[in-house]
Amino acid sequence: MSHFECYDCGHTYDLEHTEFPCPKCEGILDPKYDYDNLDVSREEIESRKGSMWKYREFLPILDTDDIVSMGEGTTPIVDCPKLAEEMGVARVAIKDEGQNPTNTFKDRGASASLSGASQQGINEVVIPSAGNAGQAASAYAARAGIDCHVVLNYQSNDIQKTMVEAHGADLHLVNGKLGKAGGKFSELRDEHGWYTIATFQTPFRHEGKKTMGLEIFEQFNWDGPDEIFYPTGGGVGLIGIWKAYQELVQLGWLENGTPPSLNVVQSSGCAPVVEAIENHREEHDPWECPESIGRGIEVPNPGASPWMLEAVYETGGTGVAVSDSKALKGALTSAQHAGIEMCVEPGAALAAAIQMAEEGELNEDDEILIINTGAGNKATDALSYVIE
Ligand SMILES: Cc1ncc(COP(=O)(O)O)c(C=O)c1O
Ligand SMILES: [Zn+2]
Structure with missing residues (x-):
């Protein structure tokens, strides 16, 4: 870097x-990064195992002693031939981020941001979250020996709230939705001068999520799928994948110059980015009354929307909003047709892909990748309502 x-x-x-x-x-x-002087080859990267830090030359941590890791990343791409057949496409695969240490892809951002805090000599951090990012941050902070303050809303689920405290972080609970957690977070940060690891305030979290994109390209033999479906809240992972693609192009590491289409999936109860795509806009309008049980994608005012929209437009992607009930059905479809456990947000991503297939928007030779951002155990309450 x-x-x-x-x-x-x-x-x-x-x-x-x-x-x-x-x-x-x-x-x-x-x-x-200074990629003109990159000191690692594709073959060397392929031979490394272990965690997302196999891509350490692509990450903003200079001294390996500062890395805070517990084996996050290097998650499998699981083929789902039954789904491919039903959807009438060549291949459906799921990147199973539920297999991360705290069961979501948030571990990648937490590993990178707590490593960044260690590198910068920080001993106290603060983060607002819908739940999963706070849980991940508290785990990595505990490992790093850094004090961590997590601001959640009461609606965050019991696993998230309990595990934040189990890791020894300070849990600050507020009424209302994510916007209010954001307000309390800003107050605490300004009052105490704590170091921020909030979405797109820290420069480290989207770098951590970039490794998800680097892995996808490596796992697809330095090519990519045709379509990626991503459950989108703040857009950290989407932008991470977009950055991974651009950096690999810059290095000449990709076999094919065409990017996968990056598709933004949101809930019809909170779809500011999808609305912006439908209206061909460069920025979103804040969503007035956010209402979704997929709380990780219930983000009414995502500050990075211009960057997300750039990723969608430049890759020929689109935006799809699905109802909560379709999202839950998507999660059950994954569990029943592929064996893979999903929480509500990635259920929305699969439901959106199925919807596009039904509408004839996918081609029979398409390879489709769904990002399973979080495991089913994060949403057993919600899932139990739709099991017949
Ligand atoms: C399970 C799950 N999926 C998706 C998201 C959205 O992530 P991003 O902020 O990268 O858009 C979140 C964020 O909380 C989440 O917890
Ligand atoms: Zn600036």
Whole structure:
């Protein structure tokens, strides 16, 4: 890594900079790399095992002693031939992020952001979350020996709330929805000067999620699927995959120059990015009354929407909103036709792919990848309502 660059105003900062987001414009700071001098080959990367840190040259941590890891990433791509047949496409595969240490893909962002905090000599961090990111952050903070404050809403589920406290983090519970957790978080951060690991305030979380994209390309033999369906809240993973694609193109590592279409899936009860796509806009309008049981994708005002929309438009992707009941059905379909346990948000992603197949929007030679962002055990309550 060579420096941070603001996605919004282009201002650059050196590696020691700890004030996030961009002090000039409140924009997103993005780690940049000197890939002209990259000291690792595709073959060397393929031979490494273990965790997402096999891609350490693509990550913003300079000294391996600062890495906070417990084997996150390197999750399998699981083929689902039965689903492919039913959907009339060549291949359906699921990237099973439920197999991460705290059962969601949030572990990648937590590993990177707590490693970033260690690198910067930080001993107290704060994060607002719908639940999963807070649980992941508290686990990695415990491992790093860093004090962690997690702001959740009361509606976060018992697993998330209990495990935050089990890891020894300070749990701050507020009424209402994610926006209110965000408000309380800002208050605490400003009052105590705690270091932020909030979505797109820290420059490290989307870098951690970038490894999901790097893995996908490697697992597809340095090519990619035709379509990726991603359950989208703040868009951290979507932008991570988009960055992975761009960096691999820059390095000349991909076999084929065409990117996979990146498809944003949201809930019809909170779909600001899908609405922006439908209206060909470059930015979203905040969603007035967010209402979804897929709380990880119930994000009414995602600050990184211009970057997400760039990823969708540049890759020929689209936006699909599905109801909660379709999302739950999607999760059950995965459990019953592929054996893979999903929570509500990735259930929405599978439901959206099935819907597009039914509408004739997918081709028979398409290879489809669904990101299973979180395991079924995060949503047993919700799932139990739809089991017949
Ligand atoms: C299970 C699950 N899926 C998807 C998301 C959305 O993630 P992102 O912020 O990367 O869009 C979340 C975020 O909380 C989540 O917990
Ligand atoms: Zn800026």
